[in-house]
Amino acid sequence: MRSETRTRPSPAPDSDPAQPPDQQQQQQPQAPPPWRQRIQPHWPTPQIQNVVATVNLDCRLDLTLIAQQARNVEYRRKKFHALVMRIREPRTTTLVFASGRMVVAGAKSAELARLAARRHARAIQKCGFRTRFRDFAVQNFVGSAACGFPIRLEGIARQYWEWARHEPEIFPGLVFTVQKPSLKCLVFTTGKVVLTGAKCEDDVHEAFAYLYPVLLDYKVDRPR
Numbered sequence: 502m503r504s505e506t507r508t509r510p511s512p513a514p515d516s517d518p519a520q521p522p523d524q525q526q527q528q529q530p531q532a533p534p535p536w537r538q539r540i541q542p543h544w545p546t547p548q549i550q551n552v553v554a555t556v557n558l559d560c561r562l563d564l565t566l567i568a569q570q571a572r573n574v575e576y577r578r579k580k581f582h583a584l585v586m587r588i589r590e591p592r593t594t595t596l597v598f599a600s601g602r603m604v605v606a607g608a609k610s611a612e613l614a615r616l617a618a619r620r621h622a623r624a625i626q627k628c629g630f631r632t633r634f635r636d637f638a639v640q641n642f643v644g645s646a647a648c649g650f651p652i653r654l655e656g657i658a659r660q661y662w663e664w665a666r667h668e669p670e671i672f673p674g675l676v677f678t679v680q681k682p683s684l685k686c687l688v689f690t691t692g693k694v695v696l697t698g699a700k701c702e703d704d705v706h707e708a709f710a711y712l713y714p715v716l717l718d719y720k721v722d723r724p725r
Contacts, residue, residue, distance in 0.1 A: 547644040547694075547709045549702060551607060554614040555640055558601040558622055559633040567597065570628045586621050593617040597625065601632070611639050611702070641698060644705035648692035648713070651721035657688070661715065677715075679708040686712055 564584040568576035575585040583596040593607040595617065603621060608614035615637055626632045654675040658667035667675040677686040684698035686708060694712070699705045 544713055545646045545648060547646040547696060547705050549609055549642060549644050549705065551641075551643040552609065552611055552614045552639060553641040553643075554605045554608070554611070554618060555636070555638055556603050556605070556618045556622070556634060557636045558603065558625065558630070559635050560601050560630055562597065562599050562601055562625065562630060564597065564599055567625060567628050567630075571624050586624065588617060588620055588624075591617050593621075595621045597621070611642075614639060639700070642700070642702055642705055644696045644699070644702075644709070646694045646696075646709055648694065648716055648720075650692050651690055652688060652692055652716055653719040653721055654688060654690055656719045657715060677712060679711065682707055684708050688712075688716065692716075 564576055565578070567584055568574050571586065573587045575587075583598050586595045586597055587593070588595075591608050591613040593605055593614070595606070596604040603618060605614050605618045605621065608617055618637060619634060622632050622634055654667050654669075657675060657677070658665045661677070664678045664680070665675055666678075673689065675688040677688055678684075679686060682699060682704035684696055684704060687695040687697070694709065694716070696705050696708055699708070
């Protein structure tokens with residue numbers, strides 16, 4: 502789905518040389534992005550359900566030793582080459598690789614993902630490894646929203662065939678590709694929408710702001 506043309510903000514008025522630069526910047530508030538202006542008060546708001554992040558501990562790890570000494574871990578070497586660690590607060594699951602790389606999943610925000618990664622790294626450090634916390638990065642934000650009405654998926658697939666794929670014999674939902682920001686939207690007949698592949702939380706809200714008017718066009722009115 503093509504995003505709307507973004508209008509450039511109007512040029513700022515000439516600055517007053519008598520004022521310090523910091524005060525001049527404070528007098529020039531930035532206009533909200535166009536996608537925020539599209540949102541109506543009655544529209545549903547997507548909620549972040551999962552944040553996936555990676556971090557490098559910068560050292561080789563003995564996963565067998567960690568499995569013996571750490572708590573709440575699972576390591577089945579013959580089935581999977583990573584160790585699984587879990588903590589309750591924040592509730593997350595982390596894959597730990599012998600290379601020192603970790604993948605954290607299940608957090609509800611980037612801040613909680615970072616906190617979980619540090620706690621996992623601390624648990625590994627207590628096993629005798631000289632870990633460092635490097636290259637933390639969020640790889641994926643997953644959000645969801647409930648439209649509150651059924652949707653005709655086949656109609657969207659026909660009209661937006663360039664971006665929508667609907668194969669009910671393989672997958673019950675419709676896969677809608679948003680070009681900017683680049684992410685995937687899974688739309689179900691019940692009105693539930695799952696947005697995945699976002700690089701920041703704003704991408705989730707921006708994509709839904711462009712998608713929701715399309716869903717309204719293919720709303721199924723319930724019989725009274």
